[in-house]
Amino acid sequence: MAIDFTLAPEHEEIRRRVRTFIQETVIPAVKDFDDEGRVTSREEYIRTILELRGKAQAEGLWLPHMPKEWGGMGLGHVELAMVQSEAAKTRLGPWILNCAAPDEGNMHTLLHWGTDEQKEKYLKPLLKGVKMSCFAMTEPEVAGSDPTLIRTHAVKDGDEWVINGHKWFISNARRASFAILIAKTELDAPEGARGANTAFLVDLPQEGWNDVREVETMHGSTGHSEIVITDLRVPDSQILGGRGNGHRLGQYRLGPARLAHCMRWISQAETALDMMVDRALNRYSHGSLLAEKQGVQWLIADSAMELYQCKLMVLHAASKIDKGEDFRTEVSMAKHFVANSLNRIVDRAIQVHGALGYSTDTPLAHMFQHARWARFADGADEIHQMRIAERTIAAYRATGSTNAATGGLPL
Ligand SMILES: Cc1cc2nc3c(=O)[nH]c(=O)nc-3n(C[C@H](O)[C@H](O)[C@H](O)COP(=O)(O)OP(=O)(O)OC[C@H]3O[C@@H](n4cnc5c(N)ncnc54)[C@H](O)[C@@H]3O)c2cc1C
Known part of the structure; x- marks a missing residue:
């Protein structure tokens, strides 16, 4: 049985570079607004973050969770553990290396489930860091712990789906240029059926997707939106991962x-x-x-x-x-x-x-x-x-x- 907790020299080198970048470049630059509630100038905050993201990219400390052929660092999950934990010494660190939730999970999902066209349109801008995304599953009316209960539903109308429903705690929704939205498509399925939900890629902003508020939480109002969905029209080609696979896709993610x-x-x-x-x-x-x-x-x-x-x-x-x-x-x-x-x-x-x-x-x-x-x-x-x-x-x-x-x- 091989038990060896030492990192390979090349991974130790990556760890050292991430640590140095976070400690010497990121932490001094964000120390005044690591707590988003204390940000005084939104423009300065955004400018600083974008500059730091540019530096991370230039240093090759970008997308640690993605394969090299997709512009990432090609690390396994064991190596990723040390990069994520070095990055998270400051709350903004994972975001600066472009490996923060929810984009990180959405990238994995698109890579695994997306068609070539969907990868081109939705995954590539996320990888470049020029677009952001959100994942919309939880609803206020039913237990988020049991996604088979969701009430947001999609009804087929020709080549389109018409979606109605209510979501909340959708992180990043206001900054996102698209959502992975989970809706029920098999309306006659019995309670608990795992094949009743489907994932849709929804371009944002879009008519029918109404971001009514950012929910105020015990750590402030920091980007978790309540969304009312009214007659949102989505083409059939925007289904991600196949009809009825919404539950599986959510679990995989x-x-x-x-x-x-x-x-x-x-x-x-x-x-x-x-x-x-x-x-x-x-x-x-x-x-x-x-x-x-x-x-x-x-x-x-x-x-x-x-x-x-x-x-x-x-x-x-x-x-x-x-x-x-x-x-x-x-x-x-x-x-x-x-x-x-x-x-x-x-x-x-x-x-x-x-x-x-x-x-x-x-x-x-x-x-x-x-x-x-x-x-x-x-x-x-x-x-x-x-x-x-x-x-x-x-x-x-x-x-x-x-x-x-x-x-x-x-x-
Ligand atoms: C900061 C933050 C960010 C989030 N971001 C997102 C997001 O981006 N997208 C998204 O879709 N959702 C998001 N969520 C929602 C999150 O995924 C849900 O809060 C979670 O799934 C739980 O669902 P719920 O809040 O409806 O709680 P419920 O399902 O109502 O559960 C409440 C409590 O009931 C108990 N309970 C429930 N079921 C059982 C059971 N079977 N057995 C025993 N006890 C049980 C547990 O104690 C549980 O904590 C976010 C939430 C937070 C707080």
């Missing part, structure tokens, strides 16, 4: 995209742990530094152990994707564990910082607001637990052992 979130969350959790230890080494109370108090050491130790587990889980799930093995259970476990660890570690870091941690003088408060959505977006905790339990029971039924459901490791 979410696997690697969930793991990419984990890679970025690990980086945030490590930043929080670094800050926790730094504060503990500098704050003095009741005769000693906080770092010398057993109560604080437990917070540090628990966080270090959890972060180590996060890293191992993500690397193992990534290696399963790279080998073409079934990764669903491992990605579910990683998504659940990393999201919850991130919340716990940032919370502990705030605790050790006291009032300073609650203030917005450090990034912790902002990180805590963002961390909260990690526990239900892209699959709520309970949905992942449900799937993990189902596969664990199935493994036992099939083999008399749960071994296959715990990573399939030779232990």
Whole structure:
């Protein structure tokens, strides 16, 4: 059994270049507006981001998740883990390397499911970084956790589809030049049918697609739109991935995209742990530094152990994707564990910082607001637990052992 966590020299070199670029070029340039809520000049913000994207492209640190023949860095998911986590040392880092959600997941989806014409029209501008996209599935009226319930529906009218419905929390919708929209096309399908939904490519802006508001959230109003769809007309050729494949396409998109979130969350959790230890080494109370108090050491130790587990889980799930093995259970476990660890570690870091941690003088408060959505977006905790339990029971039924459901490791 080969276990080797060292990177190949060429990948170590990429890691070093990404780290240097993020630390020395990106972080100093965005430090005044890393928190979008504090942006004072929108023009300066956009100009700076575009300049940084240009530099990333010039340095060959662009599209780490895409194959080389599509202008990417051609990395596997294991190598991608280290690039994503280096990039996510600042919230804007993945965006600057053009590997941020939702464009990143949409690129994978178009590459896998798009026709040649669709790749030309929709994928190529995303890869160049000249267009942005959104993915529109969730609806306010029905549980987003169960996409077979969606009510947005498309009815065939000649060579076109007429779509009506209601979506919300559609990230990036206001900046997007197209949406991947999931709508029900098989209106007579029984509840729970997986072949009832279809994905459509929708050019934006377009009559019938009404962006009514950006939803105000606990981290502000930062680009998650509510959309009312009224008699939106889409040609049949705009179907992505074939009629009735909307559910499969969504699930395909979410696997690697969930793991990419984990890679970025690990980086945030490590930043929080670094800050926790730094504060503990500098704050003095009741005769000693906080770092010398057993109560604080437990917070540090628990966080270090959890972060180590996060890293191992993500690397193992990534290696399963790279080998073409079934990764669903491992990605579910990683998504659940990393999201919850991130919340716990940032919370502990705030605790050790006291009032300073609650203030917005450090990034912790902002990180805590963002961390909260990690526990239900892209699959709520309970949905992942449900799937993990189902596969664990199935493994036992099939083999008399749960071994296959715990990573399939030779232990
Ligand atoms: C910041 C952010 C960005 C997002 N971006 C997008 C986007 O770009 N595009 C998009 O389409 N959507 C997006 N979403 C929506 C997201 O995917 C949904 O919030 C998620 O799928 C959960 O759906 P829901 O909010 O309708 O919650 P529900 O499905 O109503 O679930 C609410 C809670 O009920 C419980 N629950 C639900 N089902 C079960 C079950 N079977 N067993 C046990 N418990 C259960 C869980 O605790 C769950 O958290 C975004 C959300 C956020 C917060």
